[in-house]
Amino acid sequence: MGKLAESRVETEKLLFSGITGNVLILGMVSFLTDVSSEMIYPLLPLFLTTVLGAGPAFLGVIEGVAESTASLLKLFSGIASDRVSDRQKLVLFGYTVSACARPLIALAATPAFVLFVRFFDRVGKGIRTSPRDALIADSVDSSLRGKAFGFHRSMDHAGAIVGPLIATLLLTFFIKDIRTIFWLAAIPGLLAVLLIILRVRDVSRKRGENGAFMRMVPRGKLRAYLIILFLFTLGNSSDAFLLLKAGQLGVTPARIPLLWMFFHLVKMFSSMPFGALSDRIGRRSIIVSGWCVYALAYAGFSLAATELHVWLLFAFYGLFYGLTEGVEKALLVDIADPGERGGAFGWYNFAIGAGALPASLIFGIIWQKAGSQAAFAFGAFLAILAAILLAFLINTKENPGKRR
CATH class of the missing domain: 1.20.1250.20 (MFS general substrate transporter like domains)
Known part of the structure; x- marks a missing residue:
């Protein structure tokens, strides 16, 4: 015992x-x-x-x-x-x-x-x-x-x-x-x-200095990271389109809430383990993996033909959130100056919000004009492009887990 x-x-x-x-x-x-x-x-x-x-x-x-x-x-x-x-x-x-x-x-x-x-x-x-x-x-x-x-x-x-x-x-x-x-x-x-x-309660930290607004605009690696996030977000349309696709493939209105709950369960159980894994092997590889999962999931939705496909794809797609949501923020903190972390999060949220606004509009127009397969293919393409740019342009030299 x-x-x-x-x-x-x-x-x-x-x-x-x-x-x-x-x-x-x-x-x-x-x-x-x-x-x-x-x-x-x-x-x-x-x-x-x-x-x-x-x-x-x-x-x-x-x-x-x-x-x-x-x-x-x-x-x-x-x-x-x-x-x-x-x-x-x-x-x-x-x-x-x-x-x-x-x-x-x-x-x-x-x-x-x-x-x-x-x-x-x-x-x-x-x-x-x-x-x-x-x-x-x-x-x-x-x-x-x-x-x-x-x-x-x-x-x-x-x-x-x-x-x-x-x-x-x-x-x-x-x-x-x-x-x-x-x-x-x-x-x-x-x-x-x-x-x-x-x-x-707040904790002690380095305070940012007052200055002109332009001094608050991200520079260097942080700016590059935010631009890449914005590019990815342009292809990250509302998940409402996935529910629309699910309905077209036979998921009844009564089962839609169950599908949505199942989706959140996958996100809930995967977020903390993948976040902890990023502490050991580095953030960039986890985020790149998440964006590749996103691309594969969208490719899968473009080809899905049955309700079983929908449930399997929603489970797989949920891993994208587990791989990226917390880890993207952790990488932001790794890159940002300690005295400007609040501003870095502000720009992070602004970049994602600015990308999300046109993302669903673009996706919906492509769906209406060229069909759902073309729309999902567009989202998958931008995810792969963003993953490649992140892998080559954002160089995280040290493993976060080895720092203080």
Whole structure:
């Protein structure tokens, strides 16, 4: 029994090493916030179209305005976080704005009110994201950043699983009014805010210097990395197109939520292991592998012919997220100057947001004009191109795991 106990302790140490207090609490905050968010947003299209009488075009306007707002604010909040004394206050303010705004959708009598609420929800996200990621980076040893960001993404995906399940159970057995679900979504959101107040603290770090905006524009290797990320993102269209393809191949509306939950399970279970692996063998090779998985998955979707193909491809495609989401952030921290990490995350989020806006439009036009095979082929091509550029232009000489 003694040896078994020792073995269990060593396993726990290996599993949780690098998950410091801030990393753990911010992971729980993201879990609760995603539970709150995902209780609402899967129901939002139905609420807009059947209750408020909006059309698909207005839904597109809402999401376009929301994500554009978040992308811009992530840039400026990241730059600001390098120059403030306490990033925890920025993180707290951002989560509080979203937690208070999101449930107000229950009061909506017009589609315009939903646009108003969604705008302020994304304002909160834009304010909190870059400072939060910079705080995670500074709260953990550099040799364990991949694992820390992987853990954070795993908790986020876990919330994306639990939220819709709670909403489904409530609507099936206890509640008939969608607006009640929106009000109840305030509970996990406010719990997340409470956790930040009680447990999240800033850590000492090199502060950025005040200066002209152009001094904040990325240079050198960081600029090259962000340009490559932008190129990849241009081919990374909304996953809604994958669900559209799944429906065309026979996945019924009743099974779509199960497919989506299965997809998030793969992302949840793969994020932390691949993040930890990047700490040992280097970030670049993991990201290149992830982008190659993306290209192969998109090629597979272009050729898929049965529902079985769809389920297998969604499982494979989920690995792309596990390989890249946390590791891309860890590589960003490896490259960026310690005093400008918040700004680096701001530019990172801005580059991805700027690429995501036209990505789905381009994909949809290609699908409509040349068919789904051509659209998926376009996404696969850009992923391979970006992987080649990353492999040859971003030289990470040392293994992150060998640093302090």
